[in-house]
Amino acid sequence: MTKLYDDGVKILAVAPMMDWTDRHCRYFHRQLSGDSLLYTEMVVADAAIHGVRERLLGFDASEHPVALQLGGSDPAKLAEAARIGEGFGYDEINLNVGCPSDRVQSGTFGACLMKTPELVAECVAAMKGAVTIPVTVKCRIGVDHQDPEPALDALADQVFVAGTDALWVHARKAWLEGLSPKENREIPPLDYDRVYRLKARYPNRFIGINGGIQTLAEARAHLAHVDGVMLGRAAYHTPAILAGADALLRDEVAEAFDFAALIDTMADYADRHIASGGRLGHVTRHMVGLFHGLAGARRYRQILSTDANKPGAGSEVLRSAFAAVELIRDSEAA
Known part of the structure; x- marks a missing residue:
């Protein structure tokens, strides 16, 4: 840079x-x-x-x-x-x-x-x-x-x-x-x-x-x-x-963002954090607003706000929350 x-x-x-x-x-x-x-x-x-x-x-x-x-x-x-x-x-x-x-x-x-x-x-x-x-x-x-x-x-x-x-x-x-x-x-x-x-x-x-x-x-x-x-x-x-x-x-036109790749990266990061003694919620609490205003955002927030803070929660919770967004958006587009 x-x-x-x-x-x-x-x-x-x-x-x-x-x-x-x-x-x-x-x-x-x-x-x-x-x-x-x-x-x-x-x-x-x-x-x-x-x-x-x-x-x-x-x-x-x-x-x-x-x-x-x-x-x-x-x-x-x-x-x-x-x-x-x-x-x-x-x-x-x-x-x-x-x-x-x-x-x-x-x-x-x-x-x-x-x-x-x-x-x-x-x-x-x-x-x-x-x-x-x-x-x-x-x-x-x-x-x-x-x-x-x-x-x-x-x-x-x-x-x-x-x-x-x-x-x-x-x-x-x-x-x-x-x-x-x-x-x-x-x-x-x-x-x-x-x-x-x-x-x-x-x-x-x-x-x-x-x-x-x-x-x-x-x-x-x-x-x-x-x-x-x-x-x-x-x-x-x-x-x-x-x-x-x-x-x-x-001063360029923004390209479509790859949210699936972002979730993969953050899930891997969360796994490393958990392995070092941390909790999933330490990471996902910052991600709750990611899909604000988009179809599926409410369900995504619900999953992260509840399941991510349960004892033993792993990155599968984040992947599940994102899957809910994709499913809702896909069903509305069909």
């Missing part, structure tokens, strides 16, 4: 999402799109330094390009965690400056860092000094009662001087009090134009956009204004959207 953040290279990414974008999810998404940039769940710097690293940071080689998102506000700790991440083989280190959860705020990182752009810049500079791979930042357009115009400019000014290779912007404010993390993803209004203005201010820097993007057609429209598009819940709940991502990035 072309080096990340080369001049003129457009990127489509799957956002870092807590409890969702684990290694099994990323492996699944990689089978749908070979070119999309994948992100880990956020890993707190202290956990990367002191935790069980293989469990927290391990990934399959097929996931490349894959980025490690870190949470923290201590430049020295973030530098050490970034160094560890590079050692594991990640293609990028990303700093979380957007998560609004109480747990993140209590650690003085995430979206509350929008209030201290100088500290964010110190963290970026420390990480840049520790690794040779790209260091990026994912932020909001502001928090609480900040005016998004000066707030986002202030953060961008600081982190670009510090050397960040890209700025990914969730085009919503974060409200640190009064809204839950889920509400923070839905209630604050989207302001894509604010991100476009930032790109106009920094025409030679990589600016990516995130927030509420539901379709590849919407992604294509955004790419006329910015350098990258990050899909979140749409990629997770309707993962088949990723089957057309590579064609979008190459």
